[in-house]
Amino acid sequence: MRNLSAQNRADIALIVVAIVWGATFLPMANALKTNGVFVMLFCRFFLSAIFMGFVALKFTKKFDTKSVIYGIILGAVLFLSFATQTYALKLTFSSSVAFITGLECVIVPFMTALIFKNKITIFAIFGAFIAIFGLWLLSGATLALESGEALALLCAIFYALYTSLNGHFVRKCELYLLVFMVFLTVSLLSFVFAFIEGGVVPNYDREFFIAIFITAFIGTIFCYFVQTIAQKYTTASKAALFFCLEPVSAGLIGYFIAGEILSIWQIFGAVLIIFGVIFSEFGKQICSKFKL
Numbered sequence: 001m002r003n004l005s006a007q008n009r010a011d012i013a014l015i016v017v018a019i020v021w022g023a024t025f026l027p028m029a030n031a032l033k034t035n036g037v038f039v040m041l042f043c044r045f046f047l048s049a050i051f052m053g054f055v056a057l058k059f060t061k062k063f064d065t066k067s068v069i070y071g072i073i074l075g076a077v078l079f080l081s082f083a084t085q086t087y088a089l090k091l092t093f094s095s096s097v098a099f100i101t102g103l104e105c106v107i108v109p110f111m112t113a114l115i116f117k118n119k120i121t122i123f124a125i126f127g128a129f130i131a132i133f134g135l136w137l138l139s140g141a142t143l144a145l146e147s148g149e150a151l152a153l154l155c156a157i158f159y160a161l162y163t164s165l166n167g168h169f170v171r172k173c174e175l176y177l178l179v180f181m182v183f184l185t186v187s188l189l190s191f192v193f194a195f196i197e198g199g200v201v202p203n204y205d206r207e208f209f210i211a212i213f214i215t216a217f218i219g220t221i222f223c224y225f226v227q228t229i230a231q232k233y234t235t236a237s238k239a240a241l242f243f244c245l246e247p248v249s250a251g252l253i254g255y256f257i258a259g260e261i262l263s264i265w266q267i268f269g270a271v272l273i274i275f276g277v278i279f280s281e282f283g284k285q286i287c288s289k290f291k292l
Contacts, residue, residue, distance in 0.1 A: 010233035014242040017223045017230070022249025024211075024219040025094035026258055028086065031211035034203045037086045038194035041079075042187055043202055043212055048220040049183035056176040067173040071181020074166055078182060079189045081158035084151045092148025093260040098250030099138055099270045100152035105244070105277045106131045107160035115164055123283025131276030137269025138262075179224070244277055 088097045109124040139149045194200045202208050254260035
């Protein structure tokens, strides 16, 4: 590692982040067999909020009202994203949820065009059609999505909204205070809904501790800092490409560890979703390279 450049080390770090994020799907799905959706979300984000609170106190230069307001807005949207995703994990394969959630990258250009009037490229449109066809195959080649797949699609839409708003808000705020408010908002909303759902005390079994360790300490706290530091040394385009490994990681873990079986056509659909995401982001470079 000493002989690698800073950019190479950053690229490797982002690959690790994508793989870890993909690895969070299966343990969360296992924990949900004995714990409620909102209990798991509360525990994950409450621990993350406590940690980020200390970081914000240390590094935030000034209290910024905008950071608080924007953090609450982003937290509410992120809560909807995680709530729909976590419920989806109770209803269908973790690998399917991961692949469908990956559609977020395709939806973002359309979301930013709708909200901020950004232009949509022909490559984003073509990539979206490819990914939608892949979703159709992954869901069993039917126009009627099952409840788990439908919730995963809602998750992708909400997370695309979160990504679109976050890219706009982060330039106007104190970063650490903003992230703290996002985590705190998700944890408080999860607490309220967990209380309505039946209680906020989790079932302290083996699956719970594994899921919390992986999702809160590794998937949220560790990966956030690694991503932030790594993106100082590499491009956003390369980072987006590496993050396409997230559903691949989740799919492989679901297949080899959990024994989740997808048909050949469903696997082909998953591949099309990944290709659609990549083409949406890098279609221009791909066509120019092959002189298309």
